Amino acid sequence: MTTWRLALRGADVLAFDTHGPGHDRGSSAGESRIFRTAYKEGAGYVPLLQRAGALWRELEDRSGSTLLTMCGGLTIGAPDHPDILAVRRCAEEAGLDHEVLSTDQARKRFPQHEIDDGEVMVLDPGAGVLRPEPCVQAALRCAENSGARLLPHHPVTDVTETDTGWRITSNGTEFDADHVVFAPGPWARQLAPLRDLPVAARLITAYWFAARDVAAHSPQALPIAIRRHPEAGFSCFPALDGVAIKIVPHHLGWPDLDGPDDLPRSSPPDHARAASAAAARLLPGVVPHPIRIGTFAEGFTPDDHALLGPLPGHHRATVMTGFSGHGFKLAPAFGEIGADLALDGGTSHDIAPLDPNRLLP
Numbered sequence: 001m002t003t004w005r006l007a008l009r010g011a012d013v014l015a016f017d018t019h020g021p022g023h024d025r026g027s028s029a030g031e032s033r034i035f036r037t038a039y040k041e042g043a044g045y046v047p048l049l050q051r052a053g054a055l056w057r058e059l060e061d062r063s064g065s066t067l068l069t070m071c072g073g074l075t076i077g078a079p080d081h082p083d084i085l086a087v088r089r090c091a092e093e094a095g096l097d098h099e100v101l102s103t104d105q106a107r108k109r110f111p112q113h114e115i116d117d118g119e120v121m122v123l124d125p126g127a128g129v130l131r132p133e134p135c136v137q138a139a140l141r142c143a144e145n146s147g148a149r150l151l152p153h154h155p156v157t158d159v160t161e162t163d164t165g166w167r168i169t170s171n172g173t174e175f176d177a178d179h180v181v182f183a184p185g186p187w188a189r190q191l192a193p194l195r196d197l198p199v200a201a202r203l204i205t206a207y208w209f210a211a212r213d214v215a216a217h218s219p220q221a222l223p224i225a226i227r228r229h230p231e232a233g234f235s236c237f238p239a240l241d242g243v244a245i246k247i248v249p250h251h252l253g254w255p256d257l258d259g260p261d262d263l264p265r266s267s268p269p270d271h272a273r274a275a276s277a278a279a280a281r282l283l284p285g286v287v288p289h290p291i292r293i294g295t296f297a298e299g300f301t302p303d304d305h306a307l308l309g310p311l312p313g314h315h316r317a318t319v320m321t322g323f324s325g326h327g328f329k330l331a332p333a334f335g336e337i338g339a340d341l342a343l344d345g346g347t348s349h350d351i352a353p354l355d356p357n358r359l360l361p
Protein backbone atom coordinates (compact mmCIF):
# COMPACT_ATOMS: atom_id res chain seq x y z
CA MET A 1 0.00 0.00 0.00
CA THR A 2 2.92 2.30 0.69
CA THR A 3 4.37 1.41 -2.71
CA TRP A 4 1.07 2.42 -4.30
CA ARG A 5 0.79 5.72 -2.42
CA LEU A 6 4.45 6.61 -3.05
CA ALA A 7 4.15 5.86 -6.76
CA LEU A 8 0.97 7.94 -7.00
CA ARG A 9 2.90 10.86 -5.56
CA GLY A 10 5.51 10.49 -8.27
CA ALA A 11 8.28 8.95 -6.17
CA ASP A 12 10.82 6.59 -7.69
CA VAL A 13 9.95 3.37 -5.83
CA LEU A 14 11.51 -0.07 -5.62
CA ALA A 15 9.41 -2.67 -3.77
CA PHE A 16 11.13 -5.84 -2.55
CA ASP A 17 9.29 -8.97 -1.45
CA THR A 18 10.63 -12.42 -0.65
CA HIS A 19 7.48 -13.87 -2.19
CA GLY A 20 5.02 -12.89 -4.93
CA PRO A 21 2.11 -10.42 -4.66
CA GLY A 22 -0.84 -11.87 -2.70
CA HIS A 23 1.14 -14.83 -1.29
CA ASP A 24 -0.04 -16.86 1.69
CA ARG A 25 3.17 -17.10 3.77
CA GLY A 26 2.66 -13.95 5.85
CA SER A 27 -0.23 -12.06 7.40
CA SER A 28 -2.26 -10.86 4.42
CA ALA A 29 -3.92 -14.00 3.07
CA GLY A 30 -6.77 -16.38 3.79
CA GLU A 31 -9.64 -15.06 1.66
CA SER A 32 -11.19 -12.49 4.01
CA ARG A 33 -10.44 -9.72 6.48
CA ILE A 34 -12.76 -7.75 8.70
CA PHE A 35 -13.28 -4.03 8.16
CA ARG A 36 -14.93 -2.28 11.14
CA THR A 37 -15.47 1.37 12.05
CA ALA A 38 -16.92 1.10 15.57
CA TYR A 39 -13.57 -0.03 16.93
CA LYS A 40 -13.30 -1.76 20.29
CA GLU A 41 -9.59 -0.90 20.20
CA GLY A 42 -10.50 2.78 20.72
CA ALA A 43 -12.27 5.78 19.17
CA GLY A 44 -8.84 7.27 18.38
CA TYR A 45 -8.69 4.91 15.41
CA VAL A 46 -11.94 6.16 13.83
CA PRO A 47 -10.45 8.94 11.63
CA LEU A 48 -7.87 6.46 10.30
CA LEU A 49 -10.56 3.84 9.69
CA GLN A 50 -12.71 6.34 7.81
CA ARG A 51 -9.74 7.38 5.70
CA ALA A 52 -8.92 3.72 5.04
CA GLY A 53 -12.53 3.13 3.95
CA ALA A 54 -12.27 5.96 1.42
CA LEU A 55 -8.91 4.67 0.15
CA TRP A 56 -10.28 1.13 -0.31
CA ARG A 57 -12.95 2.67 -2.55
CA GLU A 58 -10.31 4.65 -4.43
CA LEU A 59 -8.31 1.47 -4.94
CA GLU A 60 -11.41 -0.30 -6.25
CA ASP A 61 -12.05 2.53 -8.71
CA ARG A 62 -8.46 2.69 -9.92
CA SER A 63 -8.02 -1.09 -10.23
CA GLY A 64 -11.51 -2.05 -11.38
CA SER A 65 -11.62 -4.73 -8.63
CA THR A 66 -14.24 -5.46 -5.99
CA LEU A 67 -12.37 -5.45 -2.69
CA LEU A 68 -14.65 -4.36 0.17
CA THR A 69 -18.23 -5.58 0.69
CA MET A 70 -20.07 -3.59 3.35
CA CYS A 71 -22.07 -6.41 4.90
CA GLY A 72 -22.15 -4.80 8.37
CA GLY A 73 -20.55 -6.12 11.51
CA LEU A 74 -21.76 -7.69 14.74
CA THR A 75 -20.18 -7.86 18.17
CA ILE A 76 -22.00 -10.59 20.05
CA GLY A 77 -21.91 -11.42 23.75
CA ALA A 78 -23.10 -10.56 27.23
CA PRO A 79 -24.08 -6.88 27.57
CA ASP A 80 -21.32 -6.34 30.13
CA HIS A 81 -18.58 -8.10 28.14
CA PRO A 82 -15.60 -5.69 27.78
CA ASP A 83 -15.74 -5.87 23.97
CA ILE A 84 -19.48 -5.09 23.86
CA LEU A 85 -18.91 -2.15 26.19
CA ALA A 86 -15.86 -0.99 24.20
CA VAL A 87 -17.56 -1.10 20.81
CA ARG A 88 -20.58 0.81 22.19
CA ARG A 89 -18.30 3.38 23.83
CA CYS A 90 -16.39 3.92 20.58
CA ALA A 91 -19.61 4.34 18.56
CA GLU A 92 -20.99 6.80 21.10
CA GLU A 93 -17.77 8.82 21.44
CA ALA A 94 -17.27 9.04 17.67
CA GLY A 95 -20.97 9.60 16.90
CA LEU A 96 -21.20 6.49 14.69
CA ASP A 97 -24.46 4.88 13.62
CA HIS A 98 -24.97 1.61 15.46
CA GLU A 99 -27.77 -0.56 16.76
CA VAL A 100 -27.97 -2.65 19.93
CA LEU A 101 -30.13 -5.75 19.37
CA SER A 102 -31.80 -7.41 22.36
CA THR A 103 -31.67 -11.19 22.72
CA ASP A 104 -35.00 -11.59 20.92
CA GLN A 105 -34.13 -9.17 18.13
CA ALA A 106 -30.74 -10.82 17.65
CA ARG A 107 -32.26 -14.30 17.43
CA LYS A 108 -34.83 -13.13 14.91
CA ARG A 109 -32.49 -11.14 12.65
CA PHE A 110 -29.41 -13.35 12.72
CA PRO A 111 -30.43 -16.96 13.45
CA GLN A 112 -27.09 -18.05 11.95
CA HIS A 113 -25.72 -17.37 15.46
CA GLU A 114 -26.80 -19.29 18.56
CA ILE A 115 -27.65 -16.65 21.16
CA ASP A 116 -27.87 -17.51 24.87
CA ASP A 117 -30.47 -15.87 27.10
CA GLY A 118 -29.36 -12.35 27.94
CA GLU A 119 -26.80 -12.00 25.15
CA VAL A 120 -26.97 -9.02 22.79
CA MET A 121 -25.55 -7.90 19.47
CA VAL A 122 -24.10 -4.51 18.53
CA LEU A 123 -24.56 -3.90 14.80
CA ASP A 124 -22.00 -1.63 13.09
CA PRO A 125 -23.25 -0.68 9.62
CA GLY A 126 -19.80 0.71 8.86
CA ALA A 127 -18.28 -2.77 8.77
CA GLY A 128 -17.62 -5.23 5.99
CA VAL A 129 -15.37 -7.84 4.52
CA LEU A 130 -12.20 -7.31 2.49
CA ARG A 131 -10.59 -9.79 0.11
CA PRO A 132 -6.92 -9.58 1.05
CA GLU A 133 -5.25 -11.27 -1.92
CA PRO A 134 -7.03 -9.14 -4.56
CA CYS A 135 -6.43 -6.08 -2.34
CA VAL A 136 -2.66 -6.61 -2.36
CA GLN A 137 -2.62 -7.38 -6.05
CA ALA A 138 -4.75 -4.35 -6.91
CA ALA A 139 -2.48 -1.99 -4.96
CA LEU A 140 0.65 -3.38 -6.59
CA ARG A 141 -0.90 -3.28 -10.06
CA CYS A 142 -1.81 0.38 -9.51
CA ALA A 143 1.67 1.06 -8.11
CA GLU A 144 3.26 -0.48 -11.17
CA ASN A 145 0.95 1.52 -13.46
CA SER A 146 2.19 4.65 -11.70
CA GLY A 147 5.81 3.71 -12.30
CA ALA A 148 6.86 1.66 -9.24
CA ARG A 149 9.32 -1.14 -9.87
CA LEU A 150 8.20 -4.37 -8.22
CA LEU A 151 10.78 -6.94 -7.23
CA PRO A 152 8.92 -10.11 -6.19
CA HIS A 153 11.04 -13.10 -5.13
CA HIS A 154 13.66 -10.64 -3.93
CA PRO A 155 14.43 -11.29 -0.25
CA VAL A 156 16.34 -8.40 1.31
CA THR A 157 19.30 -10.03 3.00
CA ASP A 158 21.15 -6.91 4.06
CA VAL A 159 20.16 -3.30 4.54
CA THR A 160 22.76 -0.82 5.77
CA GLU A 161 22.62 2.90 6.43
CA THR A 162 25.11 4.95 4.40
CA ASP A 163 26.06 8.66 4.54
CA THR A 164 23.32 9.54 2.07
CA GLY A 165 20.65 6.86 2.55
CA TRP A 166 20.61 3.10 2.49
CA ARG A 167 22.25 0.20 0.65
CA ILE A 168 19.97 -2.79 0.12
CA THR A 169 21.21 -6.23 -0.88
CA SER A 170 18.89 -8.72 -2.54
CA ASN A 171 19.66 -11.76 -4.69
CA GLY A 172 23.32 -10.70 -4.71
CA THR A 173 22.62 -7.24 -6.14
CA GLU A 174 23.04 -3.93 -4.31
CA PHE A 175 20.51 -1.11 -4.63
CA ASP A 176 20.83 2.43 -3.23
CA ALA A 177 17.88 4.34 -1.80
CA ASP A 178 17.33 7.73 -0.17
CA HIS A 179 14.73 6.36 2.23
CA VAL A 180 13.58 2.90 3.30
CA VAL A 181 10.07 2.02 4.45
CA PHE A 182 10.32 -1.24 6.38
CA ALA A 183 7.00 -3.16 6.22
CA PRO A 184 8.15 -6.74 6.83
CA GLY A 185 5.17 -7.99 8.86
CA PRO A 186 6.14 -10.86 11.18
CA TRP A 187 9.68 -10.99 9.72
CA ALA A 188 10.61 -7.68 11.36
CA ARG A 189 13.33 -8.96 13.66
CA GLN A 190 15.17 -10.71 10.85
CA LEU A 191 16.27 -7.34 9.44
CA ALA A 192 19.27 -5.91 11.34
CA PRO A 193 17.91 -2.34 11.77
CA LEU A 194 14.67 -3.76 13.27
CA ARG A 195 16.26 -6.41 15.47
CA ASP A 196 15.47 -4.62 18.74
CA LEU A 197 11.81 -3.94 18.02
CA PRO A 198 9.42 -5.90 20.25
CA VAL A 199 7.59 -7.80 17.51
CA ALA A 200 6.79 -11.48 18.13
CA ALA A 201 5.85 -13.74 15.22
CA ARG A 202 2.76 -15.72 16.22
CA LEU A 203 0.58 -18.33 14.61
CA ILE A 204 -3.07 -17.57 13.74
CA THR A 205 -5.19 -20.45 12.48
CA ALA A 206 -8.38 -20.08 10.44
CA TYR A 207 -11.06 -22.75 9.93
CA TRP A 208 -13.68 -22.99 7.19
CA PHE A 209 -16.99 -24.78 7.87
CA ALA A 210 -19.46 -25.65 5.11
CA ALA A 211 -22.76 -23.78 5.41
CA ARG A 212 -25.91 -25.89 5.12
CA ASP A 213 -27.77 -22.94 3.57
CA VAL A 214 -25.16 -20.96 1.65
CA ALA A 215 -27.49 -18.05 0.82
CA ALA A 216 -28.17 -17.49 4.52
CA HIS A 217 -24.41 -17.32 5.16
CA SER A 218 -23.48 -15.12 2.19
CA PRO A 219 -22.32 -11.52 2.73
CA GLN A 220 -25.77 -10.38 1.57
CA ALA A 221 -27.31 -12.09 4.61
CA LEU A 222 -24.60 -12.43 7.23
CA PRO A 223 -22.44 -9.61 8.61
CA ILE A 224 -18.91 -10.22 9.80
CA ALA A 225 -18.93 -10.93 13.54
CA ILE A 226 -16.81 -10.87 16.64
CA ARG A 227 -18.25 -13.51 18.96
CA ARG A 228 -17.60 -13.41 22.69
CA HIS A 229 -19.00 -16.33 24.69
CA PRO A 230 -17.85 -18.01 27.92
CA GLU A 231 -17.06 -21.19 25.97
CA ALA A 232 -15.43 -19.67 22.88
CA GLY A 233 -14.41 -16.46 21.15
CA PHE A 234 -13.83 -15.98 17.45
CA SER A 235 -14.11 -13.70 14.49
CA CYS A 236 -16.53 -14.95 11.85
CA PHE A 237 -16.65 -14.24 8.12
CA PRO A 238 -19.54 -14.87 5.70
CA ALA A 239 -19.15 -17.43 2.91
CA LEU A 240 -17.28 -15.67 0.09
CA ASP A 241 -16.61 -18.82 -1.92
CA GLY A 242 -20.22 -19.99 -2.06
CA VAL A 243 -19.40 -22.91 0.22
CA ALA A 244 -18.07 -22.15 3.66
CA ILE A 245 -17.91 -19.54 6.39
CA LYS A 246 -14.58 -18.89 8.11
CA ILE A 247 -13.84 -18.51 11.80
CA VAL A 248 -10.61 -17.45 13.48
CA PRO A 249 -10.71 -18.71 17.08
CA HIS A 250 -9.43 -16.20 19.64
CA HIS A 251 -9.97 -18.19 22.84
CA LEU A 252 -7.32 -20.77 21.94
CA GLY A 253 -4.52 -18.20 21.89
CA TRP A 254 -1.93 -17.41 19.26
CA PRO A 255 1.26 -19.36 20.00
CA ASP A 256 4.71 -17.93 19.35
CA LEU A 257 6.46 -19.24 16.26
CA ASP A 258 10.20 -19.92 16.21
CA GLY A 259 10.09 -17.69 13.15
CA PRO A 260 7.50 -16.75 10.52
CA ASP A 261 8.98 -19.33 8.16
CA ASP A 262 8.17 -22.13 10.64
CA LEU A 263 4.47 -22.15 9.81
CA PRO A 264 2.90 -25.56 10.34
CA ARG A 265 0.74 -26.66 7.44
CA SER A 266 -2.17 -27.69 9.66
CA SER A 267 -3.27 -27.46 13.29
CA PRO A 268 -2.98 -30.06 16.05
CA PRO A 269 -6.09 -32.26 16.54
CA ASP A 270 -6.95 -30.73 19.93
CA HIS A 271 -6.99 -27.24 18.37
CA ALA A 272 -9.17 -28.43 15.48
CA ARG A 273 -11.49 -30.22 17.94
CA ALA A 274 -11.87 -27.03 19.99
CA ALA A 275 -12.65 -25.01 16.85
CA SER A 276 -15.23 -27.62 15.82
CA ALA A 277 -16.77 -27.50 19.30
CA ALA A 278 -17.09 -23.72 19.02
CA ALA A 279 -18.82 -24.05 15.64
CA ALA A 280 -21.13 -26.80 16.93
CA ARG A 281 -22.10 -24.71 19.97
CA LEU A 282 -22.48 -21.26 18.38
CA LEU A 283 -23.07 -21.64 14.62
CA PRO A 284 -26.10 -23.88 14.11
CA GLY A 285 -26.13 -23.54 10.30
CA VAL A 286 -22.75 -25.13 9.56
CA VAL A 287 -21.36 -28.64 9.43
CA PRO A 288 -19.03 -28.40 12.42
CA HIS A 289 -16.00 -30.15 10.96
CA PRO A 290 -13.57 -27.96 9.06
CA ILE A 291 -13.25 -28.50 5.33
CA ARG A 292 -10.23 -26.22 5.18
CA ILE A 293 -7.63 -25.04 7.67
CA GLY A 294 -5.25 -22.16 7.06
CA THR A 295 -2.20 -21.20 9.12
CA PHE A 296 -0.74 -17.71 9.00
CA ALA A 297 1.97 -15.70 10.75
CA GLU A 298 1.38 -12.26 12.25
CA GLY A 299 3.62 -9.86 14.15
CA PHE A 300 2.40 -8.88 17.63
CA THR A 301 3.63 -6.11 19.93
CA PRO A 302 3.36 -6.22 23.74
CA ASP A 303 0.40 -3.78 23.76
CA ASP A 304 -1.28 -5.12 20.59
CA HIS A 305 -0.98 -1.81 18.73
CA ALA A 306 1.21 -1.32 15.66
CA LEU A 307 4.64 0.24 15.48
CA LEU A 308 4.36 3.04 12.93
CA GLY A 309 6.65 6.02 12.48
CA PRO A 310 10.22 7.07 11.84
CA LEU A 311 12.56 4.18 12.71
CA PRO A 312 14.16 5.05 16.06
CA GLY A 313 17.92 5.54 15.92
CA HIS A 314 18.07 5.99 12.15
CA HIS A 315 17.65 8.75 9.61
CA ARG A 316 15.61 8.43 6.44
CA ALA A 317 13.78 5.28 7.52
CA THR A 318 10.15 4.51 8.35
CA VAL A 319 8.86 1.39 10.04
CA MET A 320 5.40 -0.16 10.02
CA THR A 321 4.98 -3.56 11.59
CA GLY A 322 3.46 -5.39 14.58
CA PHE A 323 -0.13 -4.92 13.49
CA SER A 324 -1.15 -7.46 16.14
CA GLY A 325 -4.04 -9.12 14.33
CA HIS A 326 -5.91 -5.99 13.24
CA GLY A 327 -3.84 -4.18 10.61
CA PHE A 328 -5.32 -5.17 7.29
CA LYS A 329 -8.40 -2.96 7.30
CA LEU A 330 -6.17 0.07 7.88
CA ALA A 331 -3.54 -0.87 5.30
CA PRO A 332 -4.21 1.87 2.71
CA ALA A 333 -4.25 4.55 5.42
CA PHE A 334 -0.98 3.17 6.76
CA GLY A 335 0.35 3.22 3.19
CA GLU A 336 -0.61 6.87 2.84
CA ILE A 337 1.17 7.60 6.12
CA GLY A 338 4.24 5.66 4.97
CA ALA A 339 4.38 7.80 1.84
CA ASP A 340 3.93 11.01 3.87
CA LEU A 341 6.75 10.08 6.23
CA ALA A 342 9.09 9.06 3.42
CA LEU A 343 8.47 12.12 1.25
CA ASP A 344 7.57 14.86 3.75
CA GLY A 345 9.14 13.65 7.00
CA GLY A 346 5.75 13.95 8.73
CA THR A 347 2.03 13.31 8.30
CA SER A 348 -1.22 15.05 9.15
CA HIS A 349 -2.63 11.78 10.54
CA ASP A 350 -2.40 11.34 14.30
CA ILE A 351 0.05 8.49 14.68
CA ALA A 352 1.53 9.51 18.05
CA PRO A 353 -0.13 6.53 19.84
CA LEU A 354 1.66 4.15 17.44
CA ASP A 355 5.14 5.70 17.89
CA PRO A 356 7.62 2.79 18.16
CA ASN A 357 9.49 4.68 20.92
CA ARG A 358 6.67 3.92 23.36
CA LEU A 359 7.81 0.30 23.57
CA LEU A 360 11.57 0.84 23.50
CA PRO A 361 13.70 1.17 26.64
Ligand SMILES: Cc1cc2nc3c(=O)[nH]c(=O)nc-3n(C[C@H](O)[C@H](O)[C@H](O)COP(=O)(O)OP(=O)(O)OC[C@H]3O[C@@H](n4cnc5c(N)ncnc54)[C@H](O)[C@@H]3O)c2cc1C
Pocket (backbone or CB within 6 Å): 016, 017, 018, 019, 025, 026, 027, 028, 029, 030, 032, 033, 034, 035, 154, 155, 156, 157, 183, 184, 185, 186, 187, 188, 191, 204, 205, 206, 235, 248, 296, 297, 298, 320, 321, 322, 323, 324, 325, 326, 327, 328, 329, 330
Ligand atom coordinates in the same frame (compact mmCIF):
# COMPACT_ATOMS: atom_id res chain seq x y z
C1 LIG B 1 -5.39 -15.21 10.14
C2 LIG B 1 -5.39 -13.72 10.31
C3 LIG B 1 -6.59 -13.03 10.42
C4 LIG B 1 -6.59 -11.65 10.51
N1 LIG B 1 -7.78 -10.99 10.53
C5 LIG B 1 -7.79 -9.64 10.40
C6 LIG B 1 -9.00 -8.95 10.16
O1 LIG B 1 -10.07 -9.57 10.09
N2 LIG B 1 -8.96 -7.60 9.99
C7 LIG B 1 -7.79 -6.90 10.05
O2 LIG B 1 -7.81 -5.68 9.91
N3 LIG B 1 -6.62 -7.54 10.26
C8 LIG B 1 -6.59 -8.88 10.42
N4 LIG B 1 -5.42 -9.54 10.59
C9 LIG B 1 -4.18 -8.76 10.65
C10 LIG B 1 -3.72 -8.31 9.30
O3 LIG B 1 -3.99 -9.27 8.30
C11 LIG B 1 -2.22 -8.00 9.39
O4 LIG B 1 -2.04 -7.06 10.44
C12 LIG B 1 -1.71 -7.42 8.10
O5 LIG B 1 -2.04 -8.24 7.02
C13 LIG B 1 -0.19 -7.23 8.23
O6 LIG B 1 0.33 -6.91 6.98
P1 LIG B 1 1.90 -6.70 6.81
O7 LIG B 1 2.07 -6.07 5.48
O8 LIG B 1 2.47 -6.03 8.03
O9 LIG B 1 2.52 -8.18 6.84
P2 LIG B 1 2.60 -9.30 5.62
O10 LIG B 1 1.31 -9.32 4.94
O11 LIG B 1 3.13 -10.49 6.26
O12 LIG B 1 3.63 -8.62 4.65
C14 LIG B 1 4.98 -8.50 4.94
C15 LIG B 1 5.72 -8.72 3.64
O13 LIG B 1 7.09 -8.43 3.83
C16 LIG B 1 7.81 -9.39 3.09
N5 LIG B 1 9.16 -9.48 3.70
C17 LIG B 1 9.47 -9.70 4.99
N6 LIG B 1 10.79 -9.71 5.17
C18 LIG B 1 11.34 -9.48 3.95
C19 LIG B 1 12.66 -9.37 3.48
N7 LIG B 1 13.72 -9.49 4.29
N8 LIG B 1 12.86 -9.13 2.17
C20 LIG B 1 11.82 -8.98 1.32
N9 LIG B 1 10.53 -9.08 1.71
C21 LIG B 1 10.30 -9.33 3.01
C22 LIG B 1 7.03 -10.67 3.25
O14 LIG B 1 7.33 -11.62 2.25
C23 LIG B 1 5.61 -10.15 3.16
O15 LIG B 1 5.12 -10.15 1.84
C24 LIG B 1 -5.37 -10.93 10.55
C25 LIG B 1 -4.16 -11.62 10.48
C26 LIG B 1 -4.16 -12.99 10.35
C27 LIG B 1 -2.85 -13.70 10.23
